Amino acid sequence: xxxxPKIAVIVFPGSNDxxxxxxxxxxxxxxxxxxxxAEPTLPRDTGAVVxxxxxxxxxxxxxxxxxxxxxxxxxxxxxxxxxxxVLGICNGFQILCEAGLLPGVLRRNRDLEFVCRDVAVRxxxxxxxxxxxCETDQILTIPVKNGEGSWYADEELYxxxxxxxxxxxxxxxxxxxxxxxxAGVCDEVGNVLGLMPHPEHAMDPLxxxxxGALLLASLVDAAHGRVLSGTTR
Amino acid sequence: MIDLGEGxxxxxxxxxxxxxxxxxxxxxxxxxxxxxxxxxIAMGARPVALLDGLRFADGDPRxxxxxxxxxxxxNSVGVATVGGEAVFDDAYADNVLVNAMxxxxxPADRIATAxxxxxGNLVVLFGATTGRDGIGGASVLASAELxxxxxxxxxxxxxxxxxxxxxxxxxxVELVESGLVESLQDCGAAGLASSLSEMAREAGIDLDLDRVxxxxxxxxxxxxxISESQERMVAVVRPQMLAAVEALCDRWELHHAVIGTVTDxxxxxxxxxxxxxxxxxxxxLTDECPRYxxxxxxxxPSTREPSSSLLLGxxxxxxxxxxLELLGSPNIRSRAPIYRRYDHLxxxxxxxxxxxxxxxxxxxxxxxxxxxxxxGQGRMTRLDPxxxxxxxxxxxxxxxxxxxxEPIGLTDCLNFGNPEKPEIAWELAEAIEGMALACEAxxxxxxxxxxxxxxxxxxxxxxxxxxxxxxxxxxxxxxxPSTWCEGDLILLADASPVSLAGSEYQARYGExxxxxxxxxxxxxxxxxxxxxRAAPSCSLVHDVSDGGLAVxxxxxxxxxxxxxxxxxxxxxxxxxxxxxxxxxxxCAPEQVDRLGGIPLRELGVVxxxxxxxxxxxxxAEAHS
Ligand SMILES: [Mg+2]
Numbered sequence: 001x002x003x004x005p006k007i008a009v010i011v012f013p014g015s016n017d018x019x020x021x022x023x024x025x026x027x028x029x030x031x032x033x034x035x036x037x038a039e040p041t042l043p044r045d046t047g048a049v050v051x052x053x054x055x056x057x058x059x060x061x062x063x064x065x066x067x068x069x070x071x072x073x074x075x076x077x078x079x080x081x082x083x084x085x086v087l088g089i090c091n092g093f094q095i096l097c098e099a100g101l102l103p104g105v106l107r108r109n110r111d112l113e114f115v116c117r118d119v120a121v122r123x124x125x126x127x128x129x130x131x132x133x134c135e136t137d138q139i140l141t142i143p144v145k146n147g148e149g150s151w152y153a154d155e156e157l158y159x160x161x162x163x164x165x166x167x168x169x170x171x172x173x174x175x176x177x178x179x180x181x182x183a184g185v186c187d188e189v190g191n192v193l194g195l196m197p198h199p200e201h202a203m204d205p206l207x208x209x210x211x212g213a214l215l216l217a218s219l220v221d222a223a224h225g226r227v228l229s230g231t232t233r
Numbered sequence: 234m235i236d237l238g239e240g241x242x243x244x245x246x247x248x249x250x251x252x253x254x255x256x257x258x259x260x261x262x263x264x265x266x267x268x269x270x271x272x273x274i275a276m277g278a279r280p281v282a283l284l285d286g287l288r289f290a291d292g293d294p295r296x297x298x299x300x301x302x303x304x305x306x307x308n309s310v311g312v313a314t315v316g317g318e319a320v321f322d323d324a325y326a327d328n329v330l331v332n333a334m335x336x337x338x339x340p341a342d343r344i345a346t347a348x349x350x351x352x353g354n355l356v357v358l359f360g361a362t363t364g365r366d367g368i369g370g371a372s373v374l375a376s377a378e379l380x381x382x383x384x385x386x387x388x389x390x391x392x393x394x395x396x397x398x399x400x401x402x403x404x405x406v407e408l409v410e411s412g413l414v415e416s417l418q419d420c421g422a423a424g425l426a427s428s429l430s431e432m433a434r435e436a437g438i439d440l441d442l443d444r445v446x447x448x449x450x451x452x453x454x455x456x457x458x459i460s461e462s463q464e465r466m467v468a469v470v471r472p473q474m475l476a477a478v479e480a481l482c483d484r485w486e487l488h489h490a491v492i493g494t495v496t497d498x499x500x501x502x503x504x505x506x507x508x509x510x511x512x513x514x515x516x517x518l519t520d521e522c523p524r525y526x527x528x529x530x531x532x533x534p535s536t537r538e539p540s541s542s543l544l545l546g547x548x549x550x551x552x553x554x555x556x557l558e559l560l561g562s563p564n565i566r567s568r569a570p571i572y573r574r575y576d577h578l579x580x581x582x583x584x585x586x587x588x589x590x591x592x593x594x595x596x597x598x599x600x601x602x603x604x605x606x607x608x609g610q611g612r613m614t615r616l617d618p619x620x621x622x623x624x625x626x627x628x629x630x631x632x633x634x635x636x637x638x639e640p641i642g643l644t645d646c647l648n649f650g651n652p653e654k655p656e657i658a659w660e661l662a663e664a665i666e667g668m669a670l671a672c673e674a675x676x677x678x679x680x681x682x683x684x685x686x687x688x689x690x691x692x693x694x695x696x697x698x699x700x701x702x703x704x705x706x707x708x709x710x711x712x713x714p715s716t717w718c719e720g721d722l723i724l725l726a727d728a729s730p731v732s733l734a735g736s737e738y739q740a741r742y743g744e745x746x747x748x749x750x751x752x753x754x755x756x757x758x759x760x761x762x763x764x765x766r767a768a769p770s771c772s773l774v775h776d777v778s779d780g781g782l783a784v785x786x787x788x789x790x791x792x793x794x795x796x797x798x799x800x801x802x803x804x805x806x807x808x809x810x811x812x813x814x815x816x817x818x819x820c821a822p823e824q825v826d827r828l829g830g831i832p833l834r835e836l837g838v839v840x841x842x843x844x845x846x847x848x849x850x851x852x853a854e855a856h857s
Contacts, residue, residue, distance in 0.1 A: 013396070013399070013400055013485060013486065014309070014396055014399055014400075015311075016309075016310070016311025016399075016576075016579050017311070017579060019580075020579065020580065020581040023581065023597075024581070036484075038484075054311060055308070055309040055311075055395070055396065055399070057396060058309060058394075058395060058396025058397075058399075059309070060396060113574055114304050114308055114574050114575075114576075115573055115574070116572075116573050116574070116575060116576050116577055116578060117573050143578055145308075145576045145578060145579070147308075198578070200581065201578045201579075201581055203581065206584050206595065206710065206711065207578075207581060207583065207584060208586070
């Protein structure tokens, strides 16, 4: 790639995996830009947005409930509405659900404890900005680390999401009590995505797995596509 | 702080938070983590790893609360918890031990000092507001024995706020990176009184206590001075930098206030609305503080030697059955249920995760790494404090070496009873001597540390428990040992004799007692060096620790998911003896010649689904 597509990594007070996400995206050829939550706009020529993991505002209220009203979130909404790829990882996923940009909610894990370990994740759809480098039914090894990662939707919503193909990733093993073992979802259009596992921690077999790089490289591709097609303004 | 070469440096320290954790385990452990983090950021470093040494009686519900508190703080601030130990022994039934270690990285050319300098410079307090919480925490809790009226002490336990702690880390690191501050100091035990006396020792500080941002009304000046409210730091700032410092604090929404100025009087002076409320030469609070003499005296030798059958564990079941029972025992079973509650991956440096001996953190972007371990000795130190002190140092060093790290520095936390009692003073002096001898043999310095004394309740003291953290430099994280493979040779390296005295086996099946064999410190140091030098050529390296050689081999087989044909003499000492340094190394047969260094004994070959006659699946189930 001749152009390094710009990817905004939003930093909230309490974000923890923002540096890891930026490092991972940079290693995959993106120009990762940390963007402070209080900014009113995204950087010019932003090709994708990442909301990283962590404990925004300490998660003292419901996870993501304060961050969703941060100043930068209006800009993220506009970017998403114009088809820009937006990815929420862990706390970022929780924020996108709280913001109404993604369906469902994240509840406390079934056994009520924080859990940090590798899990097997199955790719349900390989045609999203997060999964284009994967194959359908491919199994990825990616770590989770959360206390409130159990995704929930009521039966009606779940059926609707399943039919519309919005359930992008599922755990291939028992993980945390998520409805339908859902690990990641997208919005109706497919450009806003969230997942609980941390692809930025699975960038290299040295760290235990390199499978997360497939997901983030797909996102870098998507950002690159927007830059080339001139849709970033 | 230790220079790692290539422009990088590491600093690390272990600290106790025992008494608060005994009274309120969740907050006690959480604020223990917060406190050690601020020690490291005060050095101008970014914290990258935490380790925790926990000692409780088996079945004490406070253990789970302490683990919860450590996770609540460490996970939230985004620093990986990568190791530590969980030890269960009735000696800690009343006085639990919660020791927390933090490792930080910084550029080698950055040295943030704790001292104030330059009269006219400003003293800035930033972070949380100050309240009455934790007033007298250090004096009430840390310096007295616990007794029946513990409940009265609950209000003296500090409350942690990891969100503010996280902001404090980011602001402190940025202040130092941008060169905005002359020095930083954390507010720990005894609050401003302690941190400012440290800062004032070479210059002097005039303090306006009424400018401290408070969270409750009607506080007295002395309360402001010694409040142990958490998540606060003090910086010395040149006046022309103040606006930038304030802007950074505002950006992160942290309280801040100029609370004083640096002078050249050598005095720590406090005023309240321009009225003097206190004055003392700062050196009286630091270098020239009052000291008391302790008078060490060895205890009377026990009149009743334990019978030999109890010492040797003759009432124990068959070796195979004992191995399964030991694998499932509280001190040996898998620690995964504990470390899975901690984020051990944040920072994307953890190339070897918790589980065996030591975790390894990669020093990105290169391929060097740091191996880190935290190890203590209680029961052995009770039997022989000098040997116990040495064992704590040697085990920490050996664990780091098993992960391929050359030990470069140590930190220690001395958890003891009331040192005003001559026998306890003797234990303390002996343990320190043992640690010093081991450090000399290894040629590795202790660079920081902490003591926790008066760990007694109603006159009953804990085991004397030195806890030692070790950091080792790994030359190439792509060549660290992991699992043994089919066909590998299994060899035993050893340094000193092992015995059942003080072992897990003895504690389970007999009565703890007997004499610890003499450590050959020269051979112990050679073993450590052999291990980190051999590690890159080995598929697996694991030292013999709690449970002896049989448990060590079983852990290796479980970790690797494959058994081995090994021959170990059929006696309890060979299977379960502890004390002297031993390690199991496995490597491909063609690598054996490259190991060299010290004599090795061949134990067997990797392969099959069994170990010592037991299916690996059965061992794994017992261990889980
Ligand atoms: Mg070990």
